[in-house]
Amino acid sequence: MSTQPLIGISGCLTGSAVRFDGGHKRAGFAMDELAEWVTFKPVCPEMAIGLPVPRPALRLTQLSEGEIRMRFSHEPHEDVTQKMADFSDAYLPSVSKLSGFIVCAKSPSCGMERVRLYDEKGNRGHKEGTGLFTAALLAKYPWLPVEEDGRLHDPVLRENFVERVFALHQLNTLRASGLTRGALIDFHSRYKLQLLAHHQAGYREIGPFVATLHEWEDLDAFFVAYREKLMAILKQPASRKNNTNVLMHIQGYFREQLNARQRGELREVILNYGEGRLPILAPLTLLKHYLAEYPDRYLLTQNYFNPYPDDLGLRIAVN
Numbered sequence: 001m002s003t004q005p006l007i008g009i010s011g012c013l014t015g016s017a018v019r020f021d022g023g024h025k026r027a028g029f030a031m032d033e034l035a036e037w038v039t040f041k042p043v044c045p046e047m048a049i050g051l052p053v054p055r056p057a058l059r060l061t062q063l064s065e066g067e068i069r070m071r072f073s074h075e076p077h078e079d080v081t082q083k084m085a086d087f088s089d090a091y092l093p094s095v096s097k098l099s100g101f102i103v104c105a106k107s108p109s110c111g112m113e114r115v116r117l118y119d120e121k122g123n124r125g126h127k128e129g130t131g132l133f134t135a136a137l138l139a140k141y142p143w144l145p146v147e148e149d150g151r152l153h154d155p156v157l158r159e160n161f162v163e164r165v166f167a168l169h170q171l172n173t174l175r176a177s178g179l180t181r182g183a184l185i186d187f188h189s190r191y192k193l194q195l196l197a198h199h200q201a202g203y204r205e206i207g208p209f210v211a212t213l214h215e216w217e218d219l220d221a222f223f224v225a226y227r228e229k230l231m232a233i234l235k236q237p238a239s240r241k242n243n244t245n246v247l248m249h250i251q252g253y254f255r256e257q258l259n260a261r262q263r264g265e266l267r268e269v270i271l272n273y274g275e276g277r278l279p280i281l282a283p284l285t286l287l288k289h290y291l292a293e294y295p296d297r298y299l300l301t302q303n304y305f306n307p308y309p310d311d312l313g314l315r316i317a318v319n
């Protein structure tokens with residue numbers, strides 16, 4: 001397996017001129033920042049069903065009984081719904097190793113949400129559709145991190161997407177290297193603090209589930225269920241409150257080694273973060289410093305400290 005996460009991407013976001021109008025929609029974050037850390041697998045579903053560049057625009061039409069079809073906006077409004085469904089059915093099984101997907105917003109093929117719907121007479125309706133290819137992608141791989149290019153401008157959504165991509169990549173790598181009970185327990189143990197930062201109730205639920213591992217004869221079936229639970233927890237963005245709890249918890253590990261002044265300083269930095277006066281990078285840097293000084297076997301395993309490459313600079317921007 002590649003050592004870099006493999007990420008699907010709408011072809012036009014890579015800068016390829018595959019759009020209906022002969023243009024592209026190059027996504028700066030993906031191509032200029034993320035590209036160093038991941039391997040992209042581009043696809044243009046509309047070209048894949050044999051459409052040329054340029055081509056008439058497509059749109060989603062909602063029939064009176066609710067069914068959604070993809071048709072050309074110009075006469076004779078040829079319907080390509082079945083072609084797109086056939087392509088999705090053929091293509092999606094070949095990308096089961098992906099760790100994420102970045103799709104192009106608003107497109108009737110690739111948009112993830114709020115794609116414009118039209119009625120049968122061609123009147124503009126609400127923006128509440130999903131592109132047909134992306135709808136099939138989401139249905140086949142509900143645990144897969146999928147984001148739109150536009151939403152990745154939001155620092156919280158961007159950080160959450162990248163974090164999930166690297167988590168799924170580690171899960172995929174774990175499966176590819178051969179599942180054992182020990183490896184699965186180790187994996188879960190490494191994610192404990194990270195899960196706690198995302199969703200306390202989810203963290204409390206997944207622990208007892210992992211404790212049933214010895215009852216599962218089929219480790220791959222366990223993996224599939226575990227992946228769904230873990231990815232659902234990570235999809236909840238880590239809140240400042242939860243992060244503060246986790247940082248306070250980590251602080252406790254240095255109770256013996258730090259003097260009263262150092263403990264007070266550390267507590268102050270964590271509280272200042274909790275109240276929004278400092279970014280999370282401040283307490284994390286201090287804790288990493290103490291961890292290097294006073295190594296703790298459990299803390300050193302925790303993915304929480306490095307959920308993705310530091311050089312992406314994502315923790316500077318969030319929280």
Ligand code: SF4
Binds near residue numbers: 010107109
């Ligand atoms: S949005 Fe999707 S279908 Fe449209 S040009 Fe981009 S990759 Fe192709």
